[in-house]
Amino acid sequence: MSAPSAIGLWGVPLAMIGGAVRVSTPYIFVALGETITERSGRINLGQEGTLVFGAMIGYGVAIMTGSAWLGVAAACVCGGGFGLFHGWICSYPKVNDIAIGIAMMQLGVGLAIFFGKPFIQPAAPHLPAIPLGWWSAVPQIRVALDVNALFILGLALALFLNWAFRNTRYGLMLRVVGDSADAARAIGLNPDRLRLYATAIGGAMAGIGGAYLSLYYPGSWNEGISSGQGLMAVALVIFARWNPLGCFFAALLFGGAGALGAALQSVGVTQGYYLFYAAPYVLTLIIMIATSSRSHSLIGAPGELSITK
Amino acid sequence: MAYKLPISRRQLLKSTAAGGTMLAATGLAPLRALAAGPLTVGFIYVGSKDDYGYNQSHAEAAATFKKMPGIKVVEEENVPETNAVVETMESMINIDGASLVFPTSFGYFNPFMLATAKKYPKVEFRHCGGLWTKADPANTGSYFGYIGMGQYLNGIVAGHMTKSKKLGFIAAKPIPQVLLNINSFLLGARSVDPAITVKTIFTGDWNLPVKEAEAANALADQGIDVLTMHVDSPKVIIQTAAGRGLYVCGYHVDQAALAPANYLTGANWNWAKPYHDFITEKLGHKPLGQFVRGGIPEGFVKMSPLGSMVTAPARKQFDATLADIMKGNFAIIKGPMKDNTGKIVVPAGKIYPESAIELEKMNYLLEGVIGSTS
Numbered sequence: 001m002s003a004p005s006a007i008g009l010w011g012v013p014l015a016m017i018g019g020a021v022r023v024s025t026p027y028i029f030v031a032l033g034e035t036i037t038e039r040s041g042r043i044n045l046g047q048e049g050t051l052v053f054g055a056m057i058g059y060g061v062a063i064m065t066g067s068a069w070l071g072v073a074a075a076c077v078c079g080g081g082f083g084l085f086h087g088w089i090c091s092y093p094k095v096n097d098i099a100i101g102i103a104m105m106q107l108g109v110g111l112a113i114f115f116g117k118p119f120i121q122p123a124a125p126h127l128p129a130i131p132l133g134w135w136s137a138v139p140q141i142r143v144a145l146d147v148n149a150l151f152i153l154g155l156a157l158a159l160f161l162n163w164a165f166r167n168t169r170y171g172l173m174l175r176v177v178g179d180s181a182d183a184a185r186a187i188g189l190n191p192d193r194l195r196l197y198a199t200a201i202g203g204a205m206a207g208i209g210g211a212y213l214s215l216y217y218p219g220s221w222n223e224g225i226s227s228g229q230g231l232m233a234v235a236l237v238i239f240a241r242w243n244p245l246g247c248f249f250a251a252l253l254f255g256g257a258g259a260l261g262a263a264l265q266s267v268g269v270t271q272g273y274y275l276f277y278a279a280p281y282v283l284t285l286i287i288m289i290a291t292s293s294r295s296h297s298l299i300g301a302p303g304e305l306s307i308t309k
Numbered sequence: 310m311a312y313k314l315p316i317s318r319r320q321l322l323k324s325t326a327a328g329g330t331m332l333a334a335t336g337l338a339p340l341r342a343l344a345a346g347p348l349t350v351g352f353i354y355v356g357s358k359d360d361y362g363y364n365q366s367h368a369e370a371a372a373t374f375k376k377m378p379g380i381k382v383v384e385e386e387n388v389p390e391t392n393a394v395v396e397t398m399e400s401m402i403n404i405d406g407a408s409l410v411f412p413t414s415f416g417y418f419n420p421f422m423l424a425t426a427k428k429y430p431k432v433e434f435r436h437c438g439g440l441w442t443k444a445d446p447a448n449t450g451s452y453f454g455y456i457g458m459g460q461y462l463n464g465i466v467a468g469h470m471t472k473s474k475k476l477g478f479i480a481a482k483p484i485p486q487v488l489l490n491i492n493s494f495l496l497g498a499r500s501v502d503p504a505i506t507v508k509t510i511f512t513g514d515w516n517l518p519v520k521e522a523e524a525a526n527a528l529a530d531q532g533i534d535v536l537t538m539h540v541d542s543p544k545v546i547i548q549t550a551a552g553r554g555l556y557v558c559g560y561h562v563d564q565a566a567l568a569p570a571n572y573l574t575g576a577n578w579n580w581a582k583p584y585h586d587f588i589t590e591k592l593g594h595k596p597l598g599q600f601v602r603g604g605i606p607e608g609f610v611k612m613s614p615l616g617s618m619v620t621a622p623a624r625k626q627f628d629a630t631l632a633d634i635m636k637g638n639f640a641i642i643k644g645p646m647k648d649n650t651g652k653i654v655v656p657a658g659k660i661y662p663e664s665a666i667e668l669e670k671m672n673y674l675l676e677g678v679i680g681s682t683s
Contacts, residue, residue, distance in 0.1 A: 143529070222360060229519070263523075
């Protein structure tokens with residue numbers, strides 16, 4: 001096999017950029033989906049379960065049909081189904097969306113494990129990469145810039161949502177429902193129905209994030225595939241202050257920080273890897289503490305959200 | 310245990326024979342003949358039993374007993390290394406009637422299995438990988454395979470196949486078995502060329518697919534051209550490494566099918582051997598082994614077939630070394646040896662064969678490994 005020359009310390013920034021692009025996509029999709037849901041005034045903690053189930057069903061359908069894109073479609077549909085279910089239960093009075101979310105998380109993971117057994121061993125077709133590093137002669141850079149179409153779609157979605165929340169009828173409806181159900185009812189909107197749709201869209205996007213995990217990177221189905229990324233992404237939404245572009249950059253940051261531990265060890269900084277692996281979480285804590293306030297609620301927080309009410 | 314009653318066993322055999330079965334069959338199939346009441350055997354896995362790795366290697370061995378009459382296999386997977394395993398063992402004992410339990414993950418041993426064993430003195434507990442001593446309860450024991458020799462053979466093939474003279478090792482946690490595997494891989498490679506180094510990345514846990522893929526990419530970026538691993542489910546690493554054009558040496562189970570052009574060979578478990586021995590002993594009311602170890606000669610460990618790309622000199626050294634290992638008590642850790650901080654860890658003149666108990670307490674990475682135990 002051809003052995004590319006080592007790139008030494010440049011490997012660390014390169015691995016972080018490459019890691020940011022490779023690892024961030026599931027975060028982007030779950031976080032953007034969750035932003036839509038939370039902007040409508042609901043929180044869906046079940047996203048982790050949806051992510052894992054999406055990973056399983058995407059992989060399974062890709063194996064059975066031979067098409068990775070059909071796998072993504074199946075994951076999207078199933079994720080939407082999970083979202084609808086969550087939204088439907090929560091439309092009943094006195095139902096706690098956080099408790100339902102936790103139950104949905106367990107359900108999603110459990111179903112994925114149950115149905116996913118036969119798919120652990122076979123290899124599914126992968127989603128194709130777009131070689132954005134074609135201009136470089138350095139193989140490491142070319143690999144780092146192999147970008148999946150879903151990543152670009154994620155960026156486009158973040159830009160679109162950022163615009164749509166402010167400038168479209170549906171964006172404004174969603175925000176009214178999320179900020180005050182009473183005001184929404186007064187202008188003739190049905191909060192429960194809008195939240196149902198918002199949760200379904202959020203679930204569908206989490207499903208796509210799951211399909212990315214199993215069909216592109218790391219590109220395999222096993223029961224530990226998500227390592228809690230779905231939950232991290234829900235936290236990331238708060239971290240990004242319910243701002244779609246913020247979600248995108250926060251996802252990049254988490255992806256890059258996740259690559260740090262491995263990259264440092266690969267260049268010979270071998271001590272304290274457990275600490276480096278904790279980097280994203282330490283970062284979250286620092287930013288949360290730095291931006292917290294005694295006098296007012298979180299800036300950008302939807303008023304109807306049960307965690308900020 | 311006090312089951313030293315060969316006579317009762319014979320009487321049992323006689324009564325079985327008198328019941329109308331053929332006496333001749335008893336000598337041929339001891340498992341079948343000795344089964345008076347069903348023996349319930351419990352297997353506990355830390356991950357999925359279909360992980361295409363460590364847990365699967367145990368589950369496949371367990372599955373070979375499912376069809377045997379007189380044996381009932383109960384299993385539970387995804388049991389964390391916490392108090393959860395105590396509950397699993399207790400439910401296997403109290404509800405399923407298990408009288409022989411195999412908790413297969415490293416972290417189950419102390420305190421969980423030892424504490425449960427004290428509570429249920431009539432049940433036999435055998436743990437995979439634990440460092441059992443005579444001070445532990447009489448109804449406990451441990452078994453393990455000297456798979457370090459398999460990693461040594463991996464290292465020989467890797468040493469012949471590398472061009473950059475830089476190998477990679479992706480490991481979960483710096484526990485003795487893992488460190489021995491890393492050191493063995495290095496020594497195997499250095500038996501080919503003493504200039505070879507092994508770069509190690511610890512991911513921090515047994516099953517972290519995203520980190521494992523990141524580690525494989527980071528190693529590839531650094532010019533590593535042959536990779537091996539010690540994580541529970543090597544599939545992601547093998548696929549990522551193959552995608553980057555690296556050669557890989559496998560672990561746990563044969564995974565050549567995932568990357569036939571890149572998979573050189575692999576160190577694989579054969580747990581059916583120790584399980585068969587334990588179950589035969591239990592059925593025969595003989596005392597069960599308490600410190601059971603075996604390597605390639607004993608059939609506990611086997612190698613994946615060499616890939617077609619493996620060169621003739623590599624094959625030659627592989628076969629010759631394998632023949633030496635088959636003679637038993639093969640030693641690769643020989644003093645003087647320094648760790649990668651320069652400290653002498655094996656004094657001159659000291660030789661540790663594969664069975665040496667000191668190797669199960671290994672806490673160092675040898676000079677030539679780029680990595681750290683903390």
